[in-house]
Amino acid sequence: MTAATLMVQGTTSDAGKSVLVAGLCRCFSRSGMKVAPFKPQNMALNSAVTADGGEIGRAQAVQAQACGLAPSVDMNPVLLKPNSDRGAQVIIQGRAVGNMDAVAYHDYKRIARAAVLESHARLGASFERIVVEGAGSPAEINLREHDIANMGFAEAVDCPVILIADIDRGGVFAHLVGTLALLAPSERARVVGFVINRFRGDPALLKPGLDWLEHETGKPVLGVLPYLHGLHLEAEDAVAVRQTDKPSDAxxxxxxxxxxxxxxxxxxxxxxxxxxxxxxxxxxxxxxxxxxxxxxxxxxxxxxxxxxxxxxxxxxxxxxxxxxxxxxxxxxxxxxxxxxxxxxxxxxxxxxxxxxxxxxxxxxxxxxxxxxxxxxxxxxxxxxxxxxxxxxxxxxxxxxxxxxxxxxxxxxxxxxxxxxxxxxxxxxxxxxxxxxxxxxxxxxxxxxxxxxxxxxxxRAVREAALERLADSIEQHLDLRHLEQILCGWVPGRGTGAP
Structure with a gap:
């Protein structure tokens, strides 16, 4: 078995990558596929212990739950846990290998990259589909060299990429077009579509912008996901502070x-x-x-x-x-x-x-x-x-x-x-x-x-959130078009799908 790999990258941090990956994992799992989540490199202080006794990012443990799986170290082979403004503990395939500053880790990336590709290959031999989460933005120019978190990984395994942006932040069209403009031609070619996240209001009002975006970039908008009020999935790193109103005697x-x-x-x-x-x-x-x-x-x-x-x-x-x-x-x-x-x-x-x-x-x-x-x-x-x-x-x-x-x-x-x-x-x-x-x-x-x-x-609250998320994705994302793209993806040539 060789898994088809799909990668979700974002125009910014907190654009919705973790949530979309979890939702897609649940959608694919519902359809009967053997699916696994994957994040090549994660920088987070929220972590989880895997069934095989290692440590991975908390978001990947939630994504594993979306697949109906116990989390494993291969789902997040590189985890960076910052312990100062300049350094972090480096965890490779579940085990801490030491503390490194940015310069030392840059030199270490060759070893980290090997671990990433090894873990991805192991998952690929056991699953039909792997849904990959990028980190931050692929357009961070200073981090492009020896990248293993975004396009560097996508190029290494030759997989298609979905680009997600958060419209609730404002500037969504600039985020998407600007990100594409900063990618290399080969990277731009593997972006197969856009997802706009956290939309409030009437989608008809957004249509002129979507038509312009598709005409300007030649890329389809695969879906506009609504703002899901009250949805709770554990944060990758940011501290969640929102809560509903509580009674005076709470x-x-x-x-x-x-x-x-x-x-x-x-x-x-x-x-x-x-x-x-x-x-x-x-x-x-x-x-x-x-x-x-x-x-x-x-x-x-x-x-x-x-x-x-x-x-x-x-x-x-x-x-x-x-x-x-x-x-x-x-x-x-x-x-x-x-x-x-x-x-x-x-x-x-x-x-x-x-x-x-x-x-x-x-x-x-x-x-x-x-x-x-x-x-x-x-x-x-x-x-x-x-x-x-x-x-x-x-x-x-x-x-x-x-x-x-x-x-x-x-x-x-x-x-x-x-x-x-x-x-x-x-x-x-x-x-x-x-x-x-x-x-x-x-x-x-x-x-x-x-x-x-x-x-x-x-735990029931978390499970209900995954079901609600998958329901929303199935309603608002063109999964049939996405499936055509994945089935038409040819290594080395991209997709021939419409």
């Missing part, structure tokens, strides 16, 4: 928007909960009163903790606890709750160590080998069932661990994770996905003060 949850926040998708189930008012507090903002403070994951724990202190969070947390509030620390946030954080090898910045918030009697030493695992178990709180995943490089020790927050299933029996303070007001855990399990989410929200017992099933 549980108030605040989260510091750390500079290197990671896996903030942990908090999406709370943002979507009808009885939880979740707010991110950005730099320079005064934290409002709350029932629960959550310290999220971080890719650079010591520097993010320094940021917390500069922003005045330490006295805010102390006052919050003094008046009976609750605090949860997840992964990096758990490490911040301890007495000390040691990074002797400089895995997340300059080598060194520093004091934690001192709210749990533990200390963390960062080490090169990551813990990567999908896990299940139960909260000590109400004995509630919980599932999730671990992604962390630290080893945490100390007396507070004698009162774990979670007991995880293990081949040797139960394995303790995290800690709960003696007064029961502070909880720390390495478990991501903590709020995705309804029993665990309900128990934690009751602990934090929410009296309502109904907690939505977050």
């Amino acid at each position: 549980l108030r949850v605040i989260v510091p928007r750390l500079p290197r926040i990671s896996n903030h998708t942990d908090l999406d189930p709370l943002r979507l909960h009808p009885r939880v008012d979740l707010r991110y507090v950005f730099a320079g903002e005064v934290p409002p009163p709350a029932d629960l403070i959550i310290l999220p994951g971080s890719k650079s724990v010591r520097s993010d903790l320094d940021w917390l202190r500069r922003e005045g969070w330490e006295p805010v947390i102390a006052r919050h606890l003094r008046y009976g509030g609750r605090v949860i620390g997840i992964c990096g946030g758990f490490q911040m709750l301890g007495t000390r954080i040691l990074d002797p090898s400089g895995l997340e910045g300059d080598p060194g160590e520093g004091p934690g918030l001192g709210l749990l009697d533990v200390e963390t030493r960062l080490a090169p080998e990551k813990t990567l695992a999908n896990v299940c178990g139960r909260l000590r709180m109400e004995d509630a069932a919980v599932t999730g995943y671990e992604i962390h490089a630290g080893r945490t020790t100390g007396p507070a661990l004698e009162h774990p927050a979670v007991l995880l299933d293990d081949v040797k029996g139960e394995r303790p994770d995290g800690a709960i303070s003696d007064d029961g007001r502070i909880l720390g855990t390495y478990l991501h996905g903590l709020f995705e399990s309804p029993p665990a989410a309900a128990a934690l929200l009751r602990w934090a003060g929410l009296t309502v017992h109904e907690t939505p099933d977050y």
Whole structure:
């Protein structure tokens, strides 16, 4: 079996590439095809643990769900996790190979490219179709040399490309025509059509522009996708802050928007909960009163903790606890709750160590080998069932661990994770996905003060979103024309389809 490959590239970041790929995956899967998602190179701090024990971008895990598959490392062979303004941890086929700045990674791209093509070939041998997501824009001139994320990949595997643009941002025709103009002739030739995303209003009003675009470029508009209000699919990297209006008696949850926040998708189930008012507090903002403070994951724990202190969070947390509030620390946030954080090898910045918030009697030493695992178990709180995943490089020790927050299933029996303070007001855990399990989410929200017992099933919400997205694509995208293009694609010659 050799898969037909289709690539989705965007005129900008957040044009809708991830969402369109997920939707196309679900559409093709519905039709009975064996389909897999693929992103050659991803730069994101939201990640997931695969069935084969590796780490990939979170968006590709959602796209795998759209295909009815467990995620694998081949779906995102290169993942870059920024840990400073100039450097990132480089993950190749699920495993961290080290930290690199832009210059070092440019030199490393030859190795990364080999991993990308190897993973694509493996998927191609097992599936009928591969739907590929590009990164950023293919017209970023400074990144063109040795590109493996956009047209460099498309040229290497000789696949057709759809170009998507977000009309809600404005300037959609300029985005599309300008992107085409900046491509090389061979790259321009492999763009087989346009998709306009997030349109509001009467499509008839857009038709003169679509006719002009097709005449000007010689490329078809394959579809105009409407703005799907309330659609939720986990963000690749951007922090999603939108939520519906919440009642005045909703549980108030605040989260510091750390500079290197990671896996903030942990908090999406709370943002979507009808009885939880979740707010991110950005730099320079005064934290409002709350029932629960959550310290999220971080890719650079010591520097993010320094940021917390500069922003005045330490006295805010102390006052919050003094008046009976609750605090949860997840992964990096758990490490911040301890007495000390040691990074002797400089895995997340300059080598060194520093004091934690001192709210749990533990200390963390960062080490090169990551813990990567999908896990299940139960909260000590109400004995509630919980599932999730671990992604962390630290080893945490100390007396507070004698009162774990979670007991995880293990081949040797139960394995303790995290800690709960003696007064029961502070909880720390390495478990991501903590709020995705309804029993665990309900128990934690009751602990934090929410009296309502109904907690939505977050996984069902995500599945419903994929179905809604696929319905919209089937209605508004010319899938028959797209199929003709794919069937008519001839390697080395492009498509002969009308």
